[in-house]
Amino acid sequence: MASDHTRSAILAAAERLYADRGFSDVTLRDIVAEANVNLAAVNYHFGSKDELIAELFVTRSIATNRERLRELKAAEEQGGGRAPIEVILRALVGPTLRGCLGPENQRSTAARFMIRASIESVPPIRRIKNREIDHLRKFAGAMRRSLPERSDVDVYWGLNFALAMAHHTIRESERLTKLSEGKCDLDDVEDVVARVVSVATMALTAGKAEAKAPSRALARDAR
Amino acid sequence: MASDHTRSAILAAAERLYADRGFSDVTLRDIVAEANVNLAAVNYHFGSKDELIAELFVTRSIATNRERLRELKAAEEQGGGRAPIEVILRALVGPTLRGCLGPENQRSTAARFMIRASIESVPPIRRIKNREIDHLRKFAGAMRRSLPERSDVDVYWGLNFALAMAHHTIRESERLTKLSEGKCDLDDVEDVVARVVSVATMALTAGKAEAKAPSRALARDAR
DNA sequence: TTGCAATTCAAACAGTTGTATGAAACTATC
DNA sequence: GATAGTTTCATACAACTGTTTGAATTGCAA
Secondary structure, three states, X not given: OOOOHHHHHHHHHHHHHHHHHOOXXXXXXXXXXXXXXXXXXXXXXXXOHHHHHHHHHHHHHHHHHHHHHHHHHHHHHHOOOOOOHHHHHHHHHHHHHHHHOOOHHHOOHHHHHHHHHHHHOOHHHHHHOOHHHHHHHHHHHHHHHHOOOOOHHHHHHHHHHHHHHHHHHHHOHXXXXXXXXXXXXXXXXXXXXXXXXHHHHHHHHOOOOOOOOOOHHHHXXXX | OOOOHHHHHHXXXXXXXXXXXXXXXXXXXXXXXXXXXXXXXXXXXXXXXXHHHHHHHHHHHHHHHHHHHHHHHHXXXXXXXXXXXXXXXXXXXXXXXXXXXXXXXXXXXXXXXXXXXXXXXXXXHHHHOOHHHHHHHHHHHHHHHHOOOOOHHHHHXXXXXXXXXXXXXXXXXXXXXXXXXXXXXXXXXXXXXXXXXXXXXXXXXXXXXXXXXXXXXXXXXXX
């Protein structure tokens, strides 16, 4: 078999362009130009544009989920099946935040592509996306084990809010910087992670006896 | 001057279609079919597709902002220039949540259109969107007055997280319903508002002496 | 080297998009 | 009721989209 140079060049170029400019205004001609391959190569190697996008998404989805689950599993094993809620939340939002924020040059194309995918929702991705629910269910399970006294509804809402803060902060990072006139430092990723985890933890533990909401100072020093 | 029947039919049809299906896959031909007008009417009345979208967005943006500011102003006047943080947050996220969630038949096309606009970010809207920062600044100001002991950075982060929870919940309402197997009731809008406001309030008040985070029970009964 | 399959390539295709045109229909004023 | 200005209409246009085609080229096995 020949080297799949062309194939992987297309994948890399497509991911980069989609991450930078979104799905809606990146054409096959943009991709093949960036990859320095012929236009027909996309259909030859992937069948169609949609199948290219789908392959990209599936690959990255598996990788991201594996990374998140690795962190989660490590935490649960260390805690004998019950990880602290902060650690679970950190495993949930940390990888994505770290991949999408921080200094320009060390942002991950893969993470930014995944955020685009979660935002723009093109047909080929929407079709696959249902699987991610199974993935989130694993986190919901871990959170329930960590907070057995909490109702399921509250846990789901906490999970929802944690993802909300992480994704929205990534999506609107530019606006937040402008609004705060640079006072909110989006380059300090670990501070952002700490803030999101802190608020989500409060959301999940407030109103209970053992609600030990991490102080703001703690969140800020956690870097 | 003649009645602007055609003009407003186009605006209404466009808003409805954009709200339902997003900007990317609604064509001018879809719009004129829905509005029962001729294809050329759009360019005759608005100049171009982009100007149609821009007019739609500007109109709705002004209306939404006016409603939010009305609630905010009322609260501040009643409190002598200092509204409780919960009330400010409610004025910020309440109108949007109420317009986008709740029973199918009473959802507002306008609100759903605005959410689309905040999600998909097409060029004509992106150009205008900077004004919204000025609008958010007014809320940031009110929040600072309400929590004078809090640092600016914390206030901006709180504002960011409040919007995050509201918008993300709207965007991913379907997924949350599926994930929770219907346990999270997205039709109970006032409960959703209460949860978002409650968590955002905690985020803004935790770690301080007067931090009286509303109990979960309070949030749930606030409807 | 010869032969064959896999890959690349330029070119063309069919479909859709937003926009422009010029004639027709309407509306109001005198 | 003729006229001038506005609005509607069918139609055409040019640009762009993803995809297909068939010939050229390549790489490898016999």
